[in-house]
Amino acid sequence: MKKILYLFLIFLHFSCADAQTFDGSWKGEVNVSGQKLLLVFNLKKDSNANWVGTFESPMQTSLKFPINTIKTHEDSISMDVKAIGLSYTGYLDRDKDVMKGVMKQGNFESAMILVRSENEQSGLSRKQDVFPPYDYIEQDVSFQNAKGNASLAGTLTYPKGGGSFSAVILVNGSGQQNRDSEVFGHRPFKVLADHLSKNGFAVLRYDDRGIGGSKGEVNLATTIDFASDANAAVDFLSKQQMVKTGKIGIIGHSEGALIAEIVAAENDKVNYIALLSGPVLKGDSLLILQSYALGKVAGLSEPALEANKLNNRKLYDILLRDEPPKVLAESLEKELIRQNNGNALTSDMKVKLSPMLIPWFKTFLRIDPAYYLKQVKVPVFASFGGKDIQVPANENIYALQRLHLNTTDVTIKDYPNLNHLFQNAQTGKIEEYFENQESFNEQLMDDLTKWLKLKTK
Known part of the structure; x- marks a missing residue:
């Protein structure tokens, strides 16, 4: 199973008492040969109360194809687009604006999350996206993680004119993401790398193992394995002639921030770290908090939220x-x-359990970021979004402030209106990621750049 966007929340429910609806425009993306494609399913009921709809892949064609078969049962749905031999089978998550399932076309099969959109507009406006020619040098690079038996491919950008530069490595959050941290048409790491290299930094960003040009074991890999990849990135960058010795840092987003902490705790080549929406709470506690926040914005009642909290706690205690x-x-x-309520689980329900048993999830439950943070001796920049419902700001900031760290050089920034992707947001719900034109908040980039320059004088 593919982890995507957030820390693979397992927000389980097995009661179908709530009314389910599939109305609306559902948007998702799938990785095909290293390229992210946007897919759109538009669903509604006709005058006879039968489901009808269209499918489109706007990055490939302007055509809309009819969805020939739409079958629903409680929270599950299956759809067939016969004209192109495509099918999708999924189910509504507790957040009824999110659907999880599998897309198939011929021999190709991929897990895919669909997010309900407020309109059928399929075009994506990404006002911050950057394209060549660039004001800096860009190189495709590759490096090996011999310890983890992985081959990583990425992009190195640095200012023109020669000389040596302070350098940073960008580390993705959970799920296999490419070097641009691309999601829903946004390329936040490309935007950030562009900004930093224009401001005098060398920047290395790389494809996670199993996507793009990178290879390595994914299904059995855990956060510790991905930290090993980041360690290899540090060692690679430290050997580049354009990089200043003693001026290497890591910028990590979400799980990538946790990875930055792990690497900084053990690799003395890391001289500073920036944690973007980085978890401070232990994995199981974070996921329970995340479940609560997602359920709250989805409109669940307080009794339902508390019941889910207790149920998830029992499941995690087992794991x-x-x-x-x-x-x-x-x-x-x-x-x-x-x-x-004592009822046997259906086959669909059992399928929903499988992600809980993968090594990554079981390891993440056990990881306590505080253990690594207490070993970090270098300057730390930690930023949080007030509308983040995946790594909620208040609880994680409070936990960070209470830690007795080995460094006193800690800068904590709270951005009240930003979500988990550091976009200005109304609610923080996942469907807003799609509609938002902003890929990475300018104010945060400016604040981060000023901090980096101060720490690399």
Whole structure:
């Protein structure tokens, strides 16, 4: 299963008492040969109360194809677009504006999340996107992580004119993302790299293993493995002639911020780190908090939110046990049957359980960022968005402020109107990521750049 956008929230529910609706324009993206494609499903009921709809891939063609078959059952849906041999099978998440499922076309198959949009407008306006020619040098590079048996490909940008420069590595959040951290048509890392290189920095950004030009084990990989890749990136960058010795840092987003902490705690070549929406709370606590925040913006009642919190706590307590996968799976199913009022789980429900048993998820539950943060001795820049419902700001800032760190050089920035992707937002809900023209907030980039220049004088 593919992790995408947020820390693979498993926001389970097995009661279908709530009314389900699939009306609207659903937008998602799929990675094909390293390229992200936007896909759009427009659904509505006709005068006879039958589902009808159209499908489009606006980055490939302006044509809209009829969806020939649409079948729904409670929170599940299946759709077929016969003209191009494409199908999608999925289910509504607790947040009824998010659908999770699998897209198939011929021999191609991919997990895909769809997000409900307020309109059928399929064009994506990304006002900050950057294109050549650039005011700096851009090079395609590759490096090896011998320890993790991974081959990483990326892009190195640095100012023209020769000389040596302070340097940073950009590390993606959860899920296999390309070097631009591309999501829903946004390329925030490309925007950030452009900004930093124009301001005098060398910047390395790379494809996560398993996507773009990078290769390596993904299905069994954990946050620790991805930190090993980032360590290899530090070692590679430190050997480049345009990079100043003693002036290398890491900028990580979400899980990438956690990775920055892990690497900085053990690699003395790292001289400063910037944490963008970085988790401070332990993994299981963060996910429970995340579930609550997502449910709240989705309109769940307080009793329902509290019930979900208790149910998730019981599930995570099971996963935290040191038991064989088969035993854990049996214990999870038994607990979920209890949560499902004693009713047996359907095959669809069992499919929803599978992500909870992957090594990444079980490891993430156990990771305590505080353990690594307490070992960091270099300057830290930590920024949070007040509309972030994936790494909620208040609780994580409070946790960071209470830590007894080995460094006193800590800058904490709270941006009240920014979401998890650091876009100006109204609610922070995931569907806003699609509609927002902003890819990475200018004020944050300016603040981060000023801090970096101060720390690399």
